[in-house]
Amino acid sequence: MxxxxxxxxxxxxxxxxxxxxxxxxxxxxxxxxxxxxxxxxxNLGFELTGQGEHVYLHIEKRGENTAWLARQIARLAGVQNNDVGYAGLKDRHAVTRQWFSIYFPKGEEPNWKELETETTRLLEVTRHSQKLRRGAHxxxxxxxxxxxxxxxxxxxxxxxxxxxxxxxxxxxxxxxxxxxxxxxxxxxxxxxxxxxxxxxxxxxxxxxxxxxxxxxxxxxxxxxxxxxxxxxxxxxxxxxxxxxxxxxxxxxxxxxxxxxxxxxxxxxxxxxxxxxxxxxxxxxxxxxxxxxxxxxxxxxxxxxxxxxxxxxxxxxxxxxxxxxxxxxxxxxxxxxxxxxxxxxxxxxxx
CATH class of the missing domain: 3.30.2350.20 (TruD, catalytic domain)
Known part of the structure; x- marks a missing residue:
């Protein structure tokens, strides 16, 4: 071809x-x-500490765009889009599991379960000291x-x-x-x-x-x-x-x-x-x-x-x-x- x-x-x-x-x-x-x-x-390749100013969400998505999901996370958290980090853009027409970070140093966290839909599933919530940046995995x-x-x-x-x-x-x-x-x-x-x-x-x-x-x-x-x-x-x-x-x-x-x-x-x-x-x-x-x-x-x-x-x-x-x-x-x-x-x-x- x-x-x-x-x-x-x-x-x-x-x-x-x-x-x-x-x-x-x-x-x-x-x-x-x-x-x-x-x-x-x-695979992040490093351990999350469970403490720090950044909330980490492990999410499985089916048929969804990574950047779109990051914007939904920012909207739910009430933060700017650039406060949400992810290590890489994953394929849309796929079933993928990846991590997102949200800068959220204080205040009451939202109910992260609200992110769940027919195509999105929340697997884990924890914290870490640093933002998740592109290529960090x-x-x-x-x-x-x-x-x-x-x-x-x-x-x-x-x-x-x-x-x-x-x-x-x-x-x-x-x-x-x-x-x-x-x-x-x-x-x-x-x-x-x-x-x-x-x-x-x-x-x-x-x-x-x-x-x-x-x-x-x-x-x-x-x-x-x-x-x-x-x-x-x-x-x-x-x-x-x-x-x-x-x-x-x-x-x-x-x-x-x-x-x-x-x-x-x-x-x-x-x-x-x-x-x-x-x-x-x-x-x-x-x-x-x-x-x-x-x-x-x-x-x-x-x-x-x-x-x-x-x-x-x-x-x-x-x-x-x-x-x-x-x-x-x-x-x-x-x-x-x-x-x-x-x-x-x-x-x-x-």
């Missing part, structure tokens, strides 16, 4: 067809048929089912083993680029055409889409070169030295050199003007791992249904894992900017 974005010219400006680590999948499956087919449990655990699989199911079994053993490319998901990839057209309007967006959060989302696109372009080239899961000369390796990294572009001198720098300079020259503009909008240059290793990966294939479970760190996408397994027929109707779910703290501009 090909993806491209046109800005009105005779040919598409941006391709969203990036290389596969193990070749294009030979099966297709129905994705997100119901919210229960995409389950996410947030340790991981997310996913349980995902694909239905009505068609194609080479015997080959799928081998691919599951490969993904578990060797990991997948750490792509930003298609949902990062908005409905039909429109965030890229908007990013170009800001970066190259001098356009303005009054909404600061929306503007930040477009700039993040541009950085993500450039990263994906570099990663795709390195997959084709066979260097995505190793290091190039002059590369910046991950802390464990397991693989190289790709650019999140911004101001500052390039963090790579030699062969790696030459490759990135060539790839990042298109779209023209993006890198120069990103250096002048207040973003600093950073690096992101090219390799994503899902942890606790377990799969079960029964008939035409596949269930996989795995954990991922903040800022990474479950769809990066799924795209190596199957062509996804997403029937949720939610292939838009609501998919900006797990942005790392330094890029969390939603």
């Amino acid at each position: 090909s993806h491209s974005v046109s800005s009105g010219h005779s040919s598409p400006d941006y391709t969203l067809d990036w290389a596969y680590a193990y070749g294009e999948p030979q099966v297709m499956g129905v994705f997100r048929q119901t919210p229960e087919d995409f389950q996410v449990v947030e 340790q991981s997310n655990h996913f349980v995902i089912r694909l239905h009505q699989l068609e194609g080479d199911l015997s080959g799928l079994s081998q691919r599951l083993k490969r993904v578990a053993a060797d990991g997948v490319p750490n792509y930003f998901g298609l949902q990062r680029f908005g409905h039909g990839g429109n965030n890229l057209n908007e990013a170009n309007r800001i970066l190259v055409e001098g356009g303005r967006i009054g909404n600061r959060q929306k503007r930040g989302m477009m700039l993040s889409a541009a950085r993500s696109y450039l990263f994906n372009q570099v990663l795709s080239v390195r997959i084709n070169d066979g260097t995505w899961n190793t290091g190039l000369e002059g590369d910046v390796l991950t802390d464990d030295g397991a693989c190289g990294t790709g650019p999140l572009w911004g101001r500052g001198r390039p963090l790579v050199s030699a062969e790696c720098l030459a490759l990135e300079e060539k790839v990042l020259s298109k779209p023209e003007g993006w890198c120069d503009a990103l250096e002048h909008v207040g973003l600093s240059q950073e690096r992101r791992p090219l390799l994503l290793r899902p942890q606790q990966f377990v799969s079960h294939l029964e008939g035409a249904t596949l269930e996989v479970s795995f954990s991922l760190p903040p800022g990474t996408y479950a769809t990066a894992v799924l795209r190596e397994l199957s062509v996804l027929n997403d029937v949720s109707g939610l292939n838009d900017a609501s998919g900006l779910k797990e942005m790392p703290a330094q890029e969390d501009m939603v």
Whole structure:
């Protein structure tokens, strides 16, 4: 399935067809048929003290948007929206469990049970000394089912083993680029055409889409070169030295050199003007791992249904894992900017 974005010219400006680590999948499956087919449990990775100025709510939601629920919490608590914290935006067409914090140093707490609806369930209430901030959690655990699989199911079994053993490319998901990839057209309007967006959060989302696109372009080239899961000369390796990294572009001198720098300079020259503009909008240059290793990966294939479970760190996408397994027929109707779910703290501009 090909993806491209046109800005009105005779040919598409941006391709969203990036290389596969193990070749294009030979099966297709129905994705997100119901919210229960995409389950996410947030793991904070730290203990809540039970004391402090911030109330913490553990909530299960079904088919609801994280930001919308945060506003409902603020309204019930009688506080400003920015007094409510959460670690990450979780998928809407899913069943998710995550934490919210509310700055509530004194006064009588509301009845938090009033948040409960047919789609929202309160699991736990406690307190902690600090606000919950974006990217502060340790991981997310996913349980995902694909239905009505068609194609080479015997080959799928081998691919599951490969993904578990060797990991997948750490792509930003298609949902990062908005409905039909429109965030890229908007990013170009800001970066190259001098356009303005009054909404600061929306503007930040477009700039993040541009950085993500450039990263994906570099990663795709390195997959084709066979260097995505190793290091190039002059590369910046991950802390464990397991693989190289790709650019999140911004101001500052390039963090790579030699062969790696030459490759990135060539790839990042298109779209023209993006890198120069990103250096002048207040973003600093950073690096992101090219390799994503899902942890606790377990799969079960029964008939035409596949269930996989795995954990991922903040800022990474479950769809990066799924795209190596199957062509996804997403029937949720939610292939838009609501998919900006797990942005790392330094890029969390939603």
